[in-house]
Amino acid sequence: MDLTELTVHELQEKLKNKEINVSDITKAYISRIDEKEKDVQAFVTVLKEEALKKSEEVQAQFDNRENNALAGIPIGIKDNINTKGIRTTCSSKMLENFISPYNATVIEKINEENMITLGKLNMDEFAMGASTEYSYFKKTKNPWNLSRVPGGSSGGSAAAVAANMVPFALGSDTGGSIRQPAAFCGVVGLKPTYGLVSRYGLVAFASSLDQIGPITKDVKDCAILLNVIAGHDEKDTTSANIEKKDYTKALKNDVKGLKIGVPKEFLGEGINEEVKSRILEAIEEYKKLGAIVEECSLDIAKYALASYYIIACAEASSNLGRFDGIRYGYRSKNFNNIKELYKNSRSEGFGEEVKRRIILGTYVLSSGYYDAYYKKAQQVRTLVKQEFEKCFNKYDVILTPTSPTVAFEFGSKSNNPLEMYMADICTVSVNIAGVPAISIPCGVDSNGMPVGLQLIGNNFAEETILNAAYTFEQQFKFREKYKPEFKI
């Protein structure tokens, strides 16, 4: 039996029954990484020795384990989440040699569970991109077809989960960066409600939009990982002070009477026909399962996308101001004074897409343009929130495709920034409004590439969307029908 094919809850079951021990799991994953990483290129840093050592320690400590224990379960971490003593690069030349002096709150929580970090995963530089092609280090390949992108920006996380190189992973989502790569790689990805998971120690891209979330093989694993990372943190003032929940209890495998709204604007122009067909089939499945599905209107996608790129770039231009070559990060060798040190370090340390977004962000915040762009974008944000509120007065869940297309070929969008931005059309509204959304696989297209279904919930209604996702998954059984084939 290949342990790397199992979900985390299946591994927990086997550990509980003493069929396997903790170090078997880590060893299995390390040999899987040895086998597949050369093709997939998902990792920036692999922590082989550290993981093996920790797994032996954990095994010794946990002979009598509790049922739900996560001790000894490996995990992969997106490389913009700070891990003490380990490189955190954001896949940027700017942070190529940066060793975190502290742990992000989510990493503290993972360590408290005695989980084992297998490595740091590749991403678009500073999480800016939708294909992971903007990584300074390498291009991660899609395990379903190695000539296609894994999506982005959490492309390394999604590809590593799909390729069974980690049982699950953490990603971050500012405009779709968990959900879109999850959709492209045929795995599950959840962006929690803004404030549910602490952002302390996540390298900031756009602070009012960023959230950390799980990328997993199935919905139950997603609930298990959310249980670990959710919760109030005084180190993040935007973190919500709400009651701790057990999200696995929400998985009832029952959607009878659940009201699902399908916004017609998300199935219209620009959505690939095969993607649309899979979504319509999923809708039929939900109806058969007893959900009440209705067409609705949510005519905000284009406004939300425009407002997203204004707000996200404005916040990024401010957040990335800290990278100046003084206390940490890349410093140019070529300068005569402090201003040149700043400018040359930043110009040599950042990649083109990051510079493009800093320039756009600086532009929309500059005198004379603030009112025309930034202020308007924030008013659009109010509009988007209001439109979602209207929908959630009528429906429990909003159903859309996660992405207008399946995973695309390398190079097909990377030279056209605007076209790359359009890849986010179905996902950004969710970040603008702050609500949670999950992407689950709902079939494949005629080339065998996975299609993602997005379920959006109201603020802090993770339980509702997790149950809706779980119920579909139990019926559809995607993982039994389809597997990545590492096609060349």
Place this chain on the structure above:
Amino acid sequence: MQVSKEEILHIANLANLNIKEEEIEKYKTNLEEILNFANIVNNAPIDGLNETITANDSYNVFRKDEVKKFEDREALLQNAPEKERRMFKIPKVM
């Protein structure tokens, strides 16, 4: 939406970035295209709406201003591009 070469250079300077002569045209075209698209926000039905600054309604979260010591000075200094006697080294400012 037209952006002039001078504007691009001005914005790049504000952002502490250099743009090479041969890159100006590319950044200018990219910025114009993106701004043309972003102009949609001007057609949105937003008259009279307030601005939303963040995704949730939290506002002024207070806590006591207590000093918490971070002891691991070495962990911070190991990332310094240049250091001397346990301090960050930078070029002359004044």
